[in-house]
Amino acid sequence: MKITLIKPAMTRLIKHSKFISWNMEPLAIAIIAGITPPEFELEFFDERVEVIPLEINADLIGITVETFTARRAYELADSLRRQGKKVILGGYHTTLIPDEAKEHADSIVIGEVEGVWDKVLDDLKQNNFKPEYKSEEISFSQTLPDRSIYKGKKYLPISLIQTSRGCPYQCEFCATGSIYKGKFRFREIDDIVRELSQIKNRKILFVDENFVINPDRARDLFQAIIPLKKKWVAQVSPCLINNPELIPLMKQSGCAGLLLGFESTDKDSLLKMNKQVNLQADFRELIRILHKHHILVYASFIAGYNESFEDVKTAFKLLLKEKVFLAGFSPLTPYPGTPLFKRLREEDRLITSDWWLRNPYPYWEFVFRKSTGESFNQFNSELHRIRDKFYSWKNIFKRFSLTWAIKSPGYAYIFFMVNQGARKEIKSKYGINKS
Numbered sequence: 001m002k003i004t005l006i007k008p009a010m011t012r013l014i015k016h017s018k019f020i021s022w023n024m025e026p027l028a029i030a031i032i033a034g035i036t037p038p039e040f041e042l043e044f045f046d047e048r049v050e051v052i053p054l055e056i057n058a059d060l061i062g063i064t065v066e067t068f069t070a071r072r073a074y075e076l077a078d079s080l081r082r083q084g085k086k087v088i089l090g091g092y093h094t095t096l097i098p099d100e101a102k103e104h105a106d107s108i109v110i111g112e113v114e115g116v117w118d119k120v121l122d123d124l125k126q127n128n129f130k131p132e133y134k135s136e137e138i139s140f141s142q143t144l145p146d147r148s149i150y151k152g153k154k155y156l157p158i159s160l161i162q163t164s165r166g167c168p169y170q171c172e173f174c175a176t177g178s179i180y181k182g183k184f185r186f187r188e189i190d191d192i193v194r195e196l197s198q199i200k201n202r203k204i205l206f207v208d209e210n211f212v213i214n215p216d217r218a219r220d221l222f223q224a225i226i227p228l229k230k231k232w233v234a235q236v237s238p239c240l241i242n243n244p245e246l247i248p249l250m251k252q253s254g255c256a257g258l259l260l261g262f263e264s265t266d267k268d269s270l271l272k273m274n275k276q277v278n279l280q281a282d283f284r285e286l287i288r289i290l291h292k293h294h295i296l297v298y299a300s301f302i303a304g305y306n307e308s309f310e311d312v313k314t315a316f317k318l319l320l321k322e323k324v325f326l327a328g329f330s331p332l333t334p335y336p337g338t339p340l341f342k343r344l345r346e347e348d349r350l351i352t353s354d355w356w357l358r359n360p361y362p363y364w365e366f367v368f369r370k371s372t373g374e375s376f377n378q379f380n381s382e383l384h385r386i387r388d389k390f391y392s393w394k395n396i397f398k399r400f401s402l403t404w405a406i407k408s409p410g411y412a413y414i415f416f417m418v419n420q421g422a423r424k425e426i427k428s429k430y431g432i433n434k435s
């Protein structure tokens, strides 16, 4: 029997493929490939890097769906089902709003694939396919992801790996908080080391929500991966500042940079987000400690909780002064299934209740109104300006002048390549939500 897996793009390939920084190996697909027995023939299309054929010959077609690819995923699923093909949907969006996904599929997987895939395949063989498979537990498989499924596709030279799932917090806006509901689970360190040793890429992105959530476990993991000599980046919460002794060990284990979810410099906004964990952290101090250990910072902010724009300006000044490597300023987005979505719907502030199905996808747009009823249009134009300013050549040079870093030619190369790429992508992203 043959299974085809698909990762759809957010918009038409021609636009999407411009965003090279998005073209990373999709981990969920290699996980599915890893747990699929060899008796099944596997095929995979990633619309971000290739065109999906109009007709696909397979016994089962599995599509991974995020909120930003939902519209396109449904379009593909509907078309394939019209051809008589069996379609199963899975992924974040499917798990967040299964009822919507069900309308476009023969079956859906709610939650993680590991706990249910055997059953799906058995039912497929016995022609006894169920409309829904639900995974209750966070369950890492000891079978490693099969990355040979990526063969022939042009991805960035960095491999993704996951060492924990879920998150103990439940921030109002966050899809992960809504799916895992405060639960999280670590993988065995031996399995992680085994997987890392098999990955050919030297560069690694750990996709955990917060790589230092448990300092003792983080310490053990860093120690275990030192001999592998990988160069890695990961997401961490600013609570890292409570365990500064971890930072030198992180560096020793190959950490090149960290993505920090600062979200806002405004205390009230952090409280509204339910992100109290960030209140205790001195962002400036944390950036300085990381820089002292030659670790680059990608600072991520969410704009819109504070409707006055003041916190975005404060963040901008802080980032420039501290010379951070990269920064992201995202408009607050009410993903379905999150408490934020429910609140804004109750307050009648959503512009449309299924905004993610709009064509083209409203990327970098506010899809809800301010509490006063006004639109965020003016605010969003200012947000565009802040991004442009952060990535202006003048400010790129200003941020480059970190004393320890300029001495390294490798750093100069990476800094300018990446900042120049980000500058270019930002300009084209402004057009992504226009037809």
Ligand code: B12
Pocket (backbone or CB within 6 Å): 010, 021, 022, 023, 024, 025, 026, 027, 028, 029, 031, 062, 063, 064, 065, 066, 067, 068, 088, 089, 090, 091, 092, 093, 096, 109, 111, 112, 113, 114, 160, 162, 174, 175, 176, 177, 207, 208, 209, 330, 335, 336
């Ligand atoms: C790495 C990452 C990225 C990378 C790209 C990753 C890639 N391969 O292309 C980068 C940094 C580029 C990125 C960008 C963005 N991202 Co991102 N990203 C992640 C992150 C941290 C890890 C993804 C991952 O590999 N997870 C591990 C896999 C194994 O988990 P999984 O996908 O959930 O898969 C499991 C199940 O869902 C299920 N499953 C999944 N697919 C399928 C398919 C079938 C058929 C079946 C049966 C089961 C199944 O089984 C899997 C194993 O159990 C997640 C958060 C997270 N921890 O997951 C956010 C996340 C996916 N990103 C998110 C967002 C919003 C974005 C951006 C829109 C951000 C922005 N403002 O620009 C962009 C959009 C990029 C794009 N258009 O492609 C959101 C999506 C929310 C949602 N409701 O869909 C997430 C969940 C973050 C969050 N907490 O809100 N991202």
Ligand code: SF4
Pocket (backbone or CB within 6 Å): 167, 168, 169, 170, 171, 174, 175, 176, 177, 209, 237, 261, 275
């Ligand atoms: S934003 Fe970060 S800390 Fe908050 S629930 Fe999501 S993953 Fe956890």
